[in-house]
Amino acid sequence: MLLRIGRIIIGRATGTYMNRWGIPDWLGKEVRARDKACIYCGTPMIEQMPLHGPRSAVATWEHIINDANIITRENIARCCAACNSSKGTKKLSDWLQSPYCKKRGINKGTVAEVIKAALSLGEFQDKRDKGDYAQDTFQRPL
Numbered sequence: 001m002l003l004r005i006g007r008i009i010i011g012r013a014t015g016t017y018m019n020r021w022g023i024p025d026w027l028g029k030e031v032r033a034r035d036k037a038c039i040y041c042g043t044p045m046i047e048q049m050p051l052h053g054p055r056s057a058v059a060t061w062e063h064i065i066n067d068a069n070i071i072t073r074e075n076i077a078r079c080c081a082a083c084n085s086s087k088g089t090k091k092l093s094d095w096l097q098s099p100y101c102k103k104r105g106i107n108k109g110t111v112a113e114v115i116k117a118a119l120s121l122g123e124f125q126d127k128r129d130k131g132d133y134a135q136d137t138f139q140r141p142l
């Protein structure tokens with residue numbers, strides 16, 4: 001009885017339940033349903049760590065942009081353990097140039113839609129940061 005009351009209070013206080021990566025349940029379910037194959041290499045993933053054999057296909061949580069504070073369906077995805085450990089904290093566009101990706105034929109044309117979207121946003125931000133759009137887009141003379 002006490003335990004049950006405790007759970008209800010916790011649920012109300014936080015509003016939603018999170019997994020240990022701070023991803024709310026509803027978002028975790030949505031992303032799991034979307035990303036059944038690795039978002040990078042396309043390999044079908046397994047949920048459980050196998051007792052024997054390779055673990056490279058185990059599903060892992062991925063922050064596409066390496067910022068644990070960006071918890072959105074655009075930045076949270078599922079990728080295989082092999083891609084996750086290779087990518088590490090590298091910037092997505094840099095990692096796609098790595099020997100790991102080249103060897104496996106992973107590039108911006110082969111990745112999942114959620115990654116393509118992140119890449120095109122990244123390209124826009126890079127150009128904006130370099131000032132490429134400054135003349136014609138942001139500082140149009142009056």
Ligand SMILES: [Zn+2]
Nearest residue numbers: 038041080083
């Ligand atoms: Zn992968």
